[in-house]
Amino acid sequence: MLSHDIPLPPPYRIRVVEPIPFLSPRERREAIAAAGYNPFNLRADQITVDLLSDSGTGATSSAQEAAAAVGDESYAGARSWFRFRDEAADLTGYPHLLPVHQGRAGERVLFSSLLRPGQICVSNTHFDTTHANVELAGAEPRDLPCPEAADLDSAEPFKGNIDLAALEQTLAGPDGPRVGLVLLTITNNGLGAQPVSMANLTAVQAICRRFGVPFFLDAARFAENAWLVREREDGYQELTPREIATRAFQLADGCVISLKKDGLTAIGGLIGLRDDDLFARCEANLIATEGFSTYGGLSGRDLERLAQGLREVVDPAYLAARAGQTARFARMINDAGVDTIQPAGIHALYLNAGRLLPHLSPAEFPGHSLGCQLYLDGGIRSAELGSLYLGTLDAGNRLVSPAPFELVRLAIPRRVYTEEHFLYAAAVLGAIAKDPERIRGYRIVSAPPVLRHFKVRLAPLE
Template sequence: MKTIIEPFRIKSVEPIRMTSVSEREALLKQANYNLFSLKSDDVLIDLLTDSGTSAMSTKQWAGIQMGDESYAGSPSFYRFEQALKELAPFKHIIPTHQGRAAEKILFSILESAQSTDSSKTQIIPNNTHFDTTRANIEATGSQALDLVTKQGLDPELELPFKGDMDLMRLRDLLETQGDQVPIVMLTITNNSGGGQPVSMENIRQTKALCDEFNKPLFLDACRFAENAYFIKQREAGYQDKTPKEIVQEIFSYADGMTMSAKKDALVNMGGWLALNDDNLAMKARNVLILTEGFPTYGGLSGRDLEAMAVGLEEIVEEDYLNYRISSTAYFGDALDKLGIPIVKPVGGHAVYIDARAMLPHISPNDYPGQALAIEMYRLGGIRGCEIGTVMFGQQVDGSEKLAAMDLVRMAIPRRVYTQSHIDYCIECLAEVNKNKEKLRGVDISWQPPMLRHFTCHFTPK
């Protein structure tokens, strides 16, 4: 059979409040045209993020009842630790309330051991840093450097692994400024670059380069299972491997990881920092106790740890991953047939519209991604997320520069929406595309000093 169906039944439903175009126009004005400021009750189809928006399974809800809330030594922590080490056998597993807390701890304890000049800025290279990762790095005074391959910056290019690290540029960095680089990171999948996967060969070669220069390799691994399934589909030699086996190989090349469990652990809250270095682990636990909690709960309840343990088992099920990747591709392929420019090939967790290409009459300085996202909500009640100059254009020194791409991400929550919901989104975007010449850009009328996309105010032109 060619038809792919959801590998689950719906056991509980949540009503959606239907709104009109005129209502949504008023709501946009009240929210200063920032979709983050909308109340979720006023959103019909919420594709703002796939972070923490998944539907949990019956086994996860059963695990909630088993959660042990002991302050120290909870059996729920050890069940979570065992489930994670089955996939990623790092020596030290440190739970946090979400991924950005793991990032905050990691970047606050890093020191470039080889640098003798304290005036030199630390550099953290990655294929592409996401927003909170970049902000946590820059908050320490370090530089977040993106080294994705050039092909990864071409939305139209159809290549299987556009999230790969540019190994030549990484080598040049390590040869010329290696004393300023405490770790190397890889984001799987590459969220800011269109949800594009990283190949196993690139992970392996990145690790070899790190070993050559004595640098630890850390993974920002919040969509590790989706990345593994793309490897199974697209990389020679992995077709007969299970997703679990591929995940285990991925993590065998890493010295540590940060994780938002709100993605590929299928939970609404949680994360962790995992590493092998004893000294770093000691420092991390000290910060954890100050900011998150004792190391066997790390800011989480026992029931959260139980749900994560089950989610780590369910996320590597092949039927689930086949449904997940195929349903996202269904959405993207439909938009492509409508002539709407998207990042190709379609990523695992989201479809990314190339707003700069779709709205060439709107200058990148007028934020075409935000203009498109506003119209999607106005017309159809669909909330997406600008991934472009609004999110990444604000610089630490107060200046602004254009992002490499201006995208609108439509991130699909796991196990939440049905095909009819996605068909509605396709129908709405067909209407937006038909009248796209009428859209105008926006100005930023107020912004905070960093991470402006969450709270800034817009004014339509």
């Protein structure tokens, strides 16, 4: 802050820009119909403001591109690997680090080396690919979000926490011996981008030690979690975001990270480990499936961008500007008459579509309807996080049990959009909120058995 509480602008200026398309309403109608009404099937050049994901969609800096220009592409032992490894080791404190091309590759390598069929992985909330990779390892993903998470409107600061009492009960109960891993997602992407407190992480460490269960972090947004800890949790105001992130990593036995988020790059991931035997198993798996352990499917140029990105992402000025941008976007949307999960996190806002469209039942997929309308009216792409994503279907693809909430996620790419893009998106939403009854529901035409939302096809209801 400057004097008089004037917020500082982002600590960068923009010198390379990319044009974005503006399609006509008719072109958008045709595009979404041809995509089977699934925004994942749209072409990126049919989208005006793309809020589908914050993953790999950020802008790199001039320093990252300068570093990439001197990337070392040696097959083994490249200089770029050591630069990246040293940065990641300094940040996380883990003695063993393995590079992977993205988060889910790290999940596959870790889970297939750590979990045995029939075991349980307990989490605050598994992200979709994490859930799928636990199941592919033959294990059962089990979510134990804290009770505060169920109230979308409350201002509780750490609704990303795991339910400590439920975790202890699970470990002490009949299923306890089957728990092979406790995995905390920071921040909780499946549940409103809500952060996990250091107190919760510390308590989970103590419980896991008592029961002898490995405790890992899914740390895709480690810097954003650290920023929210600094803002919201007593005792952390004097620490830098980097110091807070390091303390979080120190509490866990290891981590898996998609660096497409807080690595500030288009691609990349990391596994961090303390255990020597687990490292040996993961390394063997990595070499067979991802690449040698000094590149893991990444180019030297990627590793250079990542090493620099890990420095830039914990800059307090960057994090303050990004958190401020999301908070302002949330206020614009709320003022336009649409509720979002409170309090706003950083990487995304979650629209309460169930509340906005009460005339649609969960079986008519209100979150999906709102997402399609955002595209039809404004060329805005979003992601449904409701019954289409989480509900249970019967053999005829009809909804049997709905998701707890009908949400739409607006993910915010890092360093990409300006205030005007957010004003535009909020205005499109505001127009929808003025006449929500005109929005129709959808039915599923075809759906794949796993990770349905990526490839499902739908049709509007008459």
